[in-house]
Amino acid sequence: MGRVQTFDTAEAVRAARAVFWAHGYEDASIPALEAATGLRRSSIYHAFGSKRGLFDAAVGSYLDEVVRPRLRPLTAERVEPDAILDYLRGLRGALERAGSFASENGCLLVNTAGAPIAHDQTVRKTVADYRAELHHAIAVGLRAHLPDLPDDRRDRLADACTGLVVSAFALTRVDNAGALRSLDAALDLIAAAD
Template identity: 55%
Template sequence: MARTLAFDRAEVIENARSVFWSKGFEAASVPELEAATGLSRSSIYNSFGSKRGLFDAAVVSYLDEIVRPRLRPLLTDQVSASALTDYLQGLAAVFARPESLPAAHGCLLINTASAPLAKDTQISRLIGEYRAELQAAILRGVTSALPGVSDERANMLSTAITGLVVASFALVRIAPQEAVRLLTTAELLLND
């Protein structure tokens, strides 16, 4: 008879996510993951297949619990005219608090994009899909904030704002004030 799992899978993934988010996939050691999750190496491997399997579960958790809730106002049927400004200002406020996870650690996926793991086809595809999802949400915010804007201008603005958001996530750990400035610049693009 197979043993039943004696741990909360969601909690284990969340605790592992914190390790991966702060250290990155390559630097996160299995002993650190054991300590954070309370699982032994064999339990991690039996439950997730590998360190990479646990990382993949952490990425799904990150998207579902961290990224998509913040984007939700930009994805509703009726996007508010202020939704994109609210998103940018909310992100800037989080970045201005050094103790917040995004300010301390940036974005798990943006960080992974510059790591050796990004050469993996599956990870590369996932990062590209994340950027596309972010840009699609921002495009919806642009078109709601600027009714009547041409498709060409809306696409240009969403590309520029997405680039500024991605750059802010890449910089926040080392230059939080610059990250906030980039988000303010993104907001100003809506007022041009």
């Protein structure tokens, strides 16, 4: 055994994640990634192989540390009846804070969906899987909130809520007020289904 890695991989990926999140894959330059992670090119290439490798790691970290923790109350063993409302309100709160990272940058994966790198097959699948995961969590949350709603109606309501969450993410950077209206519309739909 020789020298051991001095930096924390997860920490470096988190730092890179923020850069990709804010600037997108193509505009996240190696110098910017160096500055954010505190690593030199050589270390980055040694640890992740390529810019793309680092991006993939960042996406994995985003799913594990950002997306899924937020979704957990909706997918846990026992789901509280108001978990879906808490989720949407929590998201609204995050997007509401003017100048916050979330309100300025939305969702890493939704941004990616419209970016050039989305022509890549693997990336497409990642984003599509993310949408499915989001939809599933929302559907489970709706079942706990509205146990008497027929399955097909609940699934349609989940489609609407999922779409509205996606649109809030897609819009927030450019039209924060519009993004909040999307989330309010989702909360309204759920209230109306009671």
